[in-house]
Amino acid sequence: MIQLKPVDVAIIGGGWTGLTMARQITSRTGLEVVVLERGRARRTSDYAEDMDEVDYAIRGRMMMNTAEETITHRWTAKDPSAPARVWGHVRIGDGTGGCGEHWTGVATRYPADTFELATAIKERFPASRIPENLSVQDWPFRWNDIEPYYVKAEEILGISGKAGNLQGRLIDGGNVFEGPRSKEYPVGPHKHTYSMNVFEKAGRELGYHPYPMPAATLAHDYTNPDGISRPGCGYCGYCMMFGCMIGAKAQPTNVLMPLLRRQARFTLRNNCWVRRIVHRDGRAEGVTYMDEQGRETLQRASLVILSSFTPSNVKLLLLSNAGDVYDPETGKGTLGKNFCHQMSGGGGGQIVYKDPLNGFMNAGGQGMYLSDFDGFNHLDADAGILRGGTFTGAGGGGHAIAGFGGVPAGEVRRAWGAEWKRAAVKHYDRMGSAPGFTAEHLAYSHNYFDLDTTWTDKWGDPLLRTTADWTEHEQRVRAFAQKISARLGEEMARIAGARWIAGGGERGGAGPSRTAGRYQIAAYSTTHLHGGAIMGDNPSNSVVNTYLQHWQTPNLFVVGASAFPQAGTTAPTMTVLAITLRSADALIDRYLKRPGSLV
Numbered sequence: 001m002i003q004l005k006p007v008d009v010a011i012i013g014g015g016w017t018g019l020t021m022a023r024q025i026t027s028r029t030g031l032e033v034v035v036l037e038r039g040r041a042r043r044t045s046d047y048a049e050d051m052d053e054v055d056y057a058i059r060g061r062m063m064m065n066t067a068e069e070t071i072t073h074r075w076t077a078k079d080p081s082a083p084a085r086v087w088g089h090v091r092i093g094d095g096t097g098g099c100g101e102h103w104t105g106v107a108t109r110y111p112a113d114t115f116e117l118a119t120a121i122k123e124r125f126p127a128s129r130i131p132e133n134l135s136v137q138d139w140p141f142r143w144n145d146i147e148p149y150y151v152k153a154e155e156i157l158g159i160s161g162k163a164g165n166l167q168g169r170l171i172d173g174g175n176v177f178e179g180p181r182s183k184e185y186p187v188g189p190h191k192h193t194y195s196m197n198v199f200e201k202a203g204r205e206l207g208y209h210p211y212p213m214p215a216a217t218l219a220h221d222y223t224n225p226d227g228i229s230r231p232g233c234g235y236c237g238y239c240m241m242f243g244c245m246i247g248a249k250a251q252p253t254n255v256l257m258p259l260l261r262r263q264a265r266f267t268l269r270n271n272c273w274v275r276r277i278v279h280r281d282g283r284a285e286g287v288t289y290m291d292e293q294g295r296e297t298l299q300r301a302s303l304v305i306l307s308s309f310t311p312s313n314v315k316l317l318l319l320s321n322a323g324d325v326y327d328p329e330t331g332k333g334t335l336g337k338n339f340c341h342q343m344s345g346g347g348g349g350q351i352v353y354k355d356p357l358n359g360f361m362n363a364g365g366q367g368m369y370l371s372d373f374d375g376f377n378h379l380d381a382d383a384g385i386l387r388g389g390t391f392t393g394a395g396g397g398g399h400a401i402a403g404f405g406g407v408p409a410g411e412v413r414r415a416w417g418a419e420w421k422r423a424a425v426k427h428y429d430r431m432g433s434a435p436g437f438t439a440e441h442l443a444y445s446h447n448y449f450d451l452d453t454t455w456t457d458k459w460g461d462p463l464l465r466t467t468a469d470w471t472e473h474e475q476r477v478r479a480f481a482q483k484i485s486a487r488l489g490e491e492m493a494r495i496a497g498a499r500w501i502a503g504g505g506e507r508g509g510a511g512p513s514r515t516a517g518r519y520q521i522a523a524y525s526t527t528h529l530h531g532g533a534i535m536g537d538n539p540s541n542s543v544v545n546t547y548l549q550h551w552q553t554p555n556l557f558v559v560g561a562s563a564f565p566q567a568g569t570t571a572p573t574m575t576v577l578a579i580t581l582r583s584a585d586a587l588i589d590r591y592l593k594r595p596g597s598l599v
Contacts, residue, residue, distance in 0.1 A: 013036075016573065027263070035267070038094070053238070066085050067085075084522055088523055092312070095270070097252035106214070108569075116139070130386070137338075150181075165178045196366075209370065213367040215366060235366075285300055309560070336450050339447045345485075352499040353498045375387055390570050435489060446468075451464065451465060554595065
C-alpha cells in the first residue's frame with residue numbers, strides 16, 4: 001500500500017457538497033485540503049466541444065458505469081435483490097462536479113414545516129390516521145436556522161426566481177406558500193414560454209397561485225459575491241444530462257472550481273476510488289483508495305469529510321463499520337435507516353396543440369410551479385393522505401431525439417412501425433401533458449439501505465442494497481394528484497384551443513408494466529435519493545448531529561442528502577447546499593478552535 005504525506009483535511013467526493021466544503025475551508029483557514037474524486041476531470045470548456053444528444057442524454061456519458069458501480073433493489077427482505085444496470089433513477093455522476101454538472105437546475109427551497117414534520121403530523125392527525133410503520137422525524141433545526149444559508153447558496157449559484165413571501169409580506173406572482181424569505185432572489189425569473197403562460201392562466205382561473213420555477217440557469221448575466229461572472233441562458237434546451245456549454249447553468253466547475261484553482265493549499269485528485277474510511281478509538285485517521293493506476297493508497301488526514309452522492313455516502317460508512325447498522329426488525333441502529341426517494345405522478349391526460357410549441361427552446365428549471373397543495377395545503381380529507389405536493393408546468397419540450405415519439409392516445413394501433421413514425425413526426429412539438437406532480441416520500445421503517453450479500457462492485461466490495469416499496473399512502477397521493485392534474489390539464493387545453501385526451505398515450509416502448517404500483521429502480525422519476533445517514537438530535541435516532549458531524553467519530557463529517565430524515569417536496573439541491581454551508585460554519589468557527597463534539 002502506498003502511504004502519502006498526511007494532510008489536514010481529506011474530502012471524499014468532488015461534487016457540490018465536497019467542493020463547497022473545500023471552498024469554505026480553503027478561503028477561511030490555512031488548512032491543506034485534498035479532494036478525492038472517483039471520476040474524471042471536467043472543465044466547463046469541455047462542454048462547448050461536444051453536445052451529442054445520443055451520447056449524453058441516452059447513453060449517459062456523464063454517469064457512472066453501472067458495470068462498475070450501481071445499487072441493488074428488492075421490495076421486501078424476503079425478495080431477492082437485483083442490480084440496476086440501466087439508467088433509471090440511479091444517475092450517479094462521474095467526474096468533477098458529480099451530479100451538479102448534469103443536473104437540470106431546479107433550485108427550490110423546502111416548505112418551512114418540512115423541518116418539523118413529525119411534530120406537525122402528530123399535532124394534525126389522530127393516531128389512527130398515522131401508519132404504524134411511519135418513521136418520519138423532525139430535523140434538528142428549524143426554518144430560521146437554515147433560511148440564511150438558503151440565501152447564501154442562492155447568491156453563490158445565482159438563482160433565477162421571484163419571491164412570494166418576503167419577510168412575511170406575501171407577493172402575488174411568487175410562491176405565497178413558501179417560508180418567509182429574508183431577501184429576494186439574486187436574479188429575476190426566466191422568460192415565459194407559451195406553455196408556461198397557458199399553465200399560469202389555467203391555474204389562476206381555477207383559483208390557484210402559479211409562480212415561476214426557481215432555476216440555477218441564469219435569466220440574465222450575473223456576477224456572484226465571489227466575483228464569478230456567468231452569462232445569461234441561451235435557451236438551447238440542453239441542461240438535464242448535459243454540462244452547460246456557455247456556463248449559464250450553475251455547476252461546480254464554473255461556480256466553485258475557479259476559486260479553488262487559485263488556492264495553493266487545495267488539491268483535487270481525480271480517478272481516486274475511496275474504499276474505506278480508516279478510524280480507530282472514535283477518531284478518523286484518513287482514507288484508503290484505489291488511484292488511477294489501480295494502486296491501493298492511504299491518505300492520512302486530521303479531518304475527514306464524506307460528501308458524495310447519497311448511496312455512496314451510506315455504502316462507504318457501512319463498508320468502514322462507521323456506525324450502528326439499522327435493523328428493521330428491532331428498529332435499533334441508525335446507519336441505513338430512512339431511505340427515501342421522491343413521489344412523482346400527475347399526468348392525468350394529454351394536450352394536443354394545433355401549432356408547434358417550439359418546445360426545444362428552453363432552459364433547465366424554466367417552467368411554472370403551483371404549491372397550493374404542498375404540505376397540508378388544501379388536502380381533501382376524503383383522499384386519506386397526510387401530505388400533498390407541487391404541480392409542475394414545464395417551459396419546454398424534450399430533446400429532438402430523446403423527446404421524440406409522443407402520439408395522441410388511440411391514434412395508432414401499436415407503438416412502433418411506419419404508422420407510429422408518421423404520427424410521431426406529425427405531432428412532434430405539438431404534444432403536451434397534464435401537469436406533473438412531485439411530493440415528499442415519507443420515511444417508513446421498511447425502507448432502508450444495507451450491504452448486498454450477493455452483488456459486488458468492480459473491486460469486490462458489496463454493492464449498496466435498497467429495500468423499498470410504495471405503500472397504500474403513496475398510491476392515494478398519486479390518485480389525488482392525478483385528479484388535480486387532469487383538472488389543470490383540461491383547463492389548459494380549453495384556454496389554448498387544443499384537444500384534451502384524458503389518460504395516457506403511446507411513446508414507443510414496453511407495454512404496461514407487470515409491476516405497476518410497485519417501487520421500480522429502473523424507471524426514472526427523479527435522481528433524488530435521501531437518507532441512510534440521517535441527522536438528528538441524539539445518537540439513538542441518527543448517524544450525524546445537526547452540524548452533520550458523526551456522533552461516534554467527531555472528526556468525521558458526513559455531508560449531503562444522506563442526512564435528510566425524509567424526502568422533501570421538490571428538488572433537494574438547495575437544501576443540500578444550505579446544510580453544507582451551515583456545517584462548514586460550525587466546523588470552521590467552532591470545531592477547529594476546540595475539536596470535539598459540537599453538541
